[in-house]
Amino acid sequence: MSAWDLFTLAAxxxxxxxxxxxxxxxxxxxxxxxxxxxxxxxxxxxxxLIVLGLLPxxxxxxxxLKLVAVWxxxxxxxxxxxxxxxxxxxxxxxxxx
Amino acid sequence: MTAxxxxxLVLVPAILLAACTAVGxxxxxxxxxxxxxxxxxxxxAWVRLGAVDVALAEAAIGAGLTGVLLLGALARMGRRADxxxxxxxxxxxxxxGAAALGAAxxxxxxxxxxxxxxxxPQLSGAVAEALPALGLGNPVTGVLLAFRGYDTLLEAVVLxxxxxxxxxxxxxxAWGGLPGLRHRARPEGVxxxxxxxxxxxxxxxxxYVFWVGADRPGGAFQAGTILAAVWILAVMSALVEPxxxxxxxxxxxxxxxxxxxxxxxxxxxxxxGAFLGYPAAAGWAKxxxxxxxAGLTLSIAATLALLVAGxxxxxxx
Amino acid sequence: MTSAATLYGLAGAALVGIGLYGLAVQAHVLRKILAFNxxxxxxxxxxGAVAGRGGxxxxxxxxxxxxxxxxxxxxxxATALAVALALRLxxxxxxxxxxxxxxxxxxxx
Numbered sequence: 001m002s003a004w005d006l007f008t009l010a011a012x013x014x015x016x017x018x019x020x021x022x023x024x025x026x027x028x029x030x031x032x033x034x035x036x037x038x039x040x041x042x043x044x045x046x047x048x049l050i051v052l053g054l055l056p057x058x059x060x061x062x063x064x065l066k067l068v069a070v071w072x073x074x075x076x077x078x079x080x081x082x083x084x085x086x087x088x089x090x091x092x093x094x095x096x097x
Numbered sequence: 098m099t100a101x102x103x104x105x106l107v108l109v110p111a112i113l114l115a116a117c118t119a120v121g122x123x124x125x126x127x128x129x130x131x132x133x134x135x136x137x138x139x140x141x142a143w144v145r146l147g148a149v150d151v152a153l154a155e156a157a158i159g160a161g162l163t164g165v166l167l168l169g170a171l172a173r174m175g176r177r178a179d180x181x182x183x184x185x186x187x188x189x190x191x192x193x194g195a196a197a198l199g200a201a202x203x204x205x206x207x208x209x210x211x212x213x214x215x216x217x218p219q220l221s222g223a224v225a226e227a228l229p230a231l232g233l234g235n236p237v238t239g240v241l242l243a244f245r246g247y248d249t250l251l252e253a254v255v256l257x258x259x260x261x262x263x264x265x266x267x268x269x270x271a272w273g274g275l276p277g278l279r280h281r282a283r284p285e286g287v288x289x290x291x292x293x294x295x296x297x298x299x300x301x302x303x304x305y306v307f308w309v310g311a312d313r314p315g316g317a318f319q320a321g322t323i324l325a326a327v328w329i330l331a332v333m334s335a336l337v338e339p340x341x342x343x344x345x346x347x348x349x350x351x352x353x354x355x356x357x358x359x360x361x362x363x364x365x366x367x368x369x370g371a372f373l374g375y376p377a378a379a380g381w382a383k384x385x386x387x388x389x390x391a392g393l394t395l396s397i398a399a400t401l402a403l404l405v406a407g408x409x410x411x412x413x414x
Numbered sequence: 415m416t417s418a419a420t421l422y423g424l425a426g427a428a429l430v431g432i433g434l435y436g437l438a439v440q441a442h443v444l445r446k447i448l449a450f451n452x453x454x455x456x457x458x459x460x461x462g463a464v465a466g467r468g469g470x471x472x473x474x475x476x477x478x479x480x481x482x483x484x485x486x487x488x489x490x491x492a493t494a495l496a497v498a499l500a501l502r503l504x505x506x507x508x509x510x511x512x513x514x515x516x517x518x519x520x521x522x523x
Contacts, residue, residue, distance in 0.1 A: 083287040105418045109425045120436030146466045147474040154483045158490050170497045187439045195438035203431025210423035220477045236476035252484045259491035263498040404494035
């Protein structure tokens with residue numbers, strides 16, 4: 001196992017841990033806003049770590065750029081949707097469980 | 098037992114759980130959201146089966162566009178109490194009967210799956226043998242555009258027929274008018290911001306998926322779906338109005354792909370001696386296939402977008 | 415131990431059963447359309463899994479894959495038409511459920 005393999009393993013495992021934390025937050029937090037907080041923060045970081053871990057295994061520079069683009073697009077979508085859900089929840093006063 | 102088989106053992110129950118939630122939950126909104134989750138999990142299942150093209154189609158069409166359609170219709174029909182809720186939960190007899198029926202059909206199909214011979218008869222050998230003549234690298238594109246071109250041509254026509262059906266449901270005052278209700282979004286809001294930011298990226302991604310489809314997973318259907326999604330986002334964020342369905346430019350875009358496909362098909366009669374045949378001379382098949390695919394990408398994007406936009410409801414201004 | 419492809423084939427069979435149950439039990443038209451889509455994707459999964467046996471992951475047979483893609487697109491167009499019909503029904507009558515079938519004798523009259 002090379003040093004790059006170890007790096008991949010460590011980064012992907014750390015990413016998976018953040019996904020797990022985000023999911024626990026989704027299930028355990030009391031209202032819409034805290035759940036959104038857990039999901040977007042932890043999952044974006046988790047996905048970033050997984051992408052980071054996969055970079056050494058990408059096919060050339062373009063493969064690596066595509067991975068980074070996937071992460072950026074996911075960040076964008078998560079940030080926007082979190083805003084929209086939070087706005088709707090505040091307007092409808094539906095923030096409770 | 099490999100680690101990937103463990104993934105299968107987790108993924109299959111997750112898919113079934115999402116399906117059960119989509120069918121069983123009281124809350125209709127939760128049901129549609131579960132259906133979208135189900136579609137995305139199913140896309141991973143298709144990757145596990147080695148069918149990346151299908152995974153792209155399932156994620157974009159099965160989960161994405163179908164989900165948007167159902168969510169939009171749900172918003173129109175209202176989440177308030179209605180006669181479906183007033184009737185109360187379905188009777189015990191009906192539930193038991195339906196469960197027995199579902200279980201019996203599932204058991205029958207499962208028995209058929211288990212009884213099939215191993216290994217399965219395959220056509221991959223025949224496809225791999227004939228593929229070099231087309232100059233393509235993605236066997237699925239070869240099957241879609243050449244070996245089973247009839248299916249794809251008829252499918253493109255089925256899409257148009259469904260759209261005609263939807264348009265023909267328009268009330269008289271809105272006949273030939275603008276599909277769907279007017280969308281509202283705050284012009285400085287985050288949705289309008291995304292609607293301005295994402296289309297350039299989405300168009301590049303869509304064209305890339307179309308171009309790469311000749312040699313790797315992708316192609317006209319997946320690319321058309323991405324382009325349709327970009328347009329739907331722009332309409333939802335109230336940046337553009339959908340065109341009136343009587344617009345000539347729109348109708349030309351809708352029929353361009355099938356018409357081009359038919360023209361190349363008839364040209365095949367003269368050049369290759371068969372309808373939808375491609376000339377055997379080296380180097381001719383791939384440009385023709387790319388031409389048909391380019392037309393199909395445009396038409397599929399327009400058709401899918403208008404299928405989701407729905408019946409005309411406003412008179413053309 | 416069943417192979418991965420057979421496992422997904424069995425999952426597809428179960429999905430058809432779940433979808434049939436939903437189609438029969440749910441009264442709301444959108445729920446029926448959703449259940450119908452579950453049946454459809456279950457059939458696709460059975461089809462793809464049956465074709466993927468032996469080959470396993472790493473390619474599989476491209477012919478069924480192309481046909482499943484065709485099927486997914488046709489399923490969407492059918493769903494869109496069904497949703498449009500459901501919305502028209504709702505606008506005309508305010509109903510979100512299908513009217514009950516007339517008794518068998520009434521159709522002949």
